[in-house]
Amino acid sequence: MTDELRYVYAVCRPPAAPLHADLTGVAGAPPRQLVHEGLVAVVSPVPERDFAHEPLRAHLEDLDWLAETARAHQSVVSALTTVTCPLPLRLATVFRDDSGVRAMLEDESDRLRRILDRIDGHVEWGVKVWLGDSGDGDGGAEPPAARPRSTPESGRDYLRRRRAGNAAREESAARAEVFTRRLYGDLARYAADARLHPAQTGPLTEAGSGRNILNSAFLVPRARSEEFLELIGRAEGTQPGLRVEVTGPWAAYSFTDGPEATDGPEATSGPEAGETP
Amino acid sequence: MTTASRLPEPYPQQGGSNLADILERVLDKGIVIAGDIRINLLDIELLTIKLRLVVASVERAKEMGIDWWEDDPALSTGARRTEIARENEELRRRVEQLERRELELAEGGEATGDGGGESRARGARGARGERHDGRGERERDR
Numbered sequence: 001m002t003d004e005l006r007y008v009y010a011v012c013r014p015p016a017a018p019l020h021a022d023l024t025g026v027a028g029a030p031p032r033q034l035v036h037e038g039l040v041a042v043v044s045p046v047p048e049r050d051f052a053h054e055p056l057r058a059h060l061e062d063l064d065w066l067a068e069t070a071r072a073h074q075s076v077v078s079a080l081t082t083v084t085c086p087l088p089l090r091l092a093t094v095f096r097d098d099s100g101v102r103a104m105l106e107d108e109s110d111r112l113r114r115i116l117d118r119i120d121g122h123v124e125w126g127v128k129v130w131l132g133d134s135g136d137g138d139g140g141a142e143p144p145a146a147r148p149r150s151t152p153e154s155g156r157d158y159l160r161r162r163r164a165g166n167a168a169r170e171e172s173a174a175r176a177e178v179f180t181r182r183l184y185g186d187l188a189r190y191a192a193d194a195r196l197h198p199a200q201t202g203p204l205t206e207a208g209s210g211r212n213i214l215n216s217a218f219l220v221p222r223a224r225s226e227e228f229l230e231l232i233g234r235a236e237g238t239q240p241g242l243r244v245e246v247t248g249p250w251a252a253y254s255f256t257d258g259p260e261a262t263d264g265p266e267a268t269s270g271p272e273a274g275e276t277p
Numbered sequence: 278m279t280t281a282s283r284l285p286e287p288y289p290q291q292g293g294s295n296l297a298d299i300l301e302r303v304l305d306k307g308i309v310i311a312g313d314i315r316i317n318l319l320d321i322e323l324l325t326i327k328l329r330l331v332v333a334s335v336e337r338a339k340e341m342g343i344d345w346w347e348d349d350p351a352l353s354t355g356a357r358r359t360e361i362a363r364e365n366e367e368l369r370r371r372v373e374q375l376e377r378r379e380l381e382l383a384e385g386g387e388a389t390g391d392g393g394g395e396s397r398a399r400g401a402r403g404a405r406g407e408r409h410d411g412r413g414e415r416e417r418d419r
Contacts, residue, residue, distance in 0.1 A: 011308075
């Protein structure tokens with residue numbers, strides 16, 4: 001028993017419904033609920049050889065291990081999300097034993113309760129906007145037929161064509177920005193809270209899915225999720241060349257910083273939020 | 278309590294979620310609580326920043342059978358040394374090649390030598406243009 005540590009996935013309020021029997025956690029063991037003074041920590045045993053300080057550090061640099069662990073972490077949190085509104089912990093929050101977890105629940109009690117109150121009854125939806133799915137935003141702005149191959153174009157023609165291409169690109173970028181701002185604003189007004197995340201970038205992504213021009217998260221009351229998605233559905237497709245991607249429902253990962261930390265530049269854009277507690 | 282069964286599910290559930298979205302959340306979001314096993318936060322932040330650059334592409338890369346991060350110097354310290362050694366060796370080899378070519382040109386007369394050299398150079402450039410990424414190039418050179 002001494003070679004096992006405790007991995008904590010999330011904290012929630014009791015009584016959380018029992019988790020699915022064949023749910024497995026990061027090291028393959030099923031997660032269980034550890035109750036302490038009105039708070040539940042969802043934990044599973046993990047081997048010290050993988051989760052003690054040194055091996056854990058090494059593992060975190062191993063993308064395969066990281067991906068597998070991240071998926072397992074998320075699958076437990078996701079299972080919890082179907083029965084309650086859990087407060088997800090960051091990956092690899094590990095304690096020596098149950099008493100360490102209990103001490104944490106006690107020490108952090110105020111903060112945990114405050115955030116749990118705030119996210120109660122809510123889920124998180126991720127909304128991303130991609131520009132130029134099919135090369136629309138990149139090279140596609142200049143019509144390929146404009147230059148017959150046989151006749152070499154003059155320098156002036158070339159410059160003119162480039163200017164036209166640039167203008168078209170700028171225009172589509174401007175339109176994309178207007179669309180994105182409006183979408184974010186509309187959704188933020190509807191949601192209880194909103195966060196802007198840095199755009200997702202990556203050499204291979206850009207080739208396939210276009211350029212990520214909006215990466216955002218919304219805290220939405222469960223009961224209003226359907227309408228929230230309808231709102232996105234209506235906006236979707238109104239702007240050619242833009243693709244709206246929705247992910248979720250997630251646990252409120254992006255809203256664990258507590259109500260006092262919402263002074264970001266964009267967080268204020270949703271002041272009319274309907275059902276904020 | 279409103280149950281999850283009321284939720285619409287027009288989008289793929291978490292199981293099919295993009296790895297980039299999952300990593301973004303579990304590494305970068307979620308409440309930070311100091312556990313007994315303390316990983317230097319700076320390390321994780323560095324990792325996260327590195328992942329920002331590559332994460333979105335990991336899944337696609339895997340689909341394509343590419344595992345470039347394994348010897349990406351930015352992602353593995355072990356690879357950094359071999360990377361530099363390899364680069365050094367390659368540079369040495371190129372310098373040798375260039376020196377040899379220069380020697381040939383000087384010996385073989387200017388007119389013919391020039392033409393041959395240029396077409397060779399162009400051939401190499403063309404081949405490189407066809408490759409999609411740095412990895413392909415490295416692989417080929419190895």
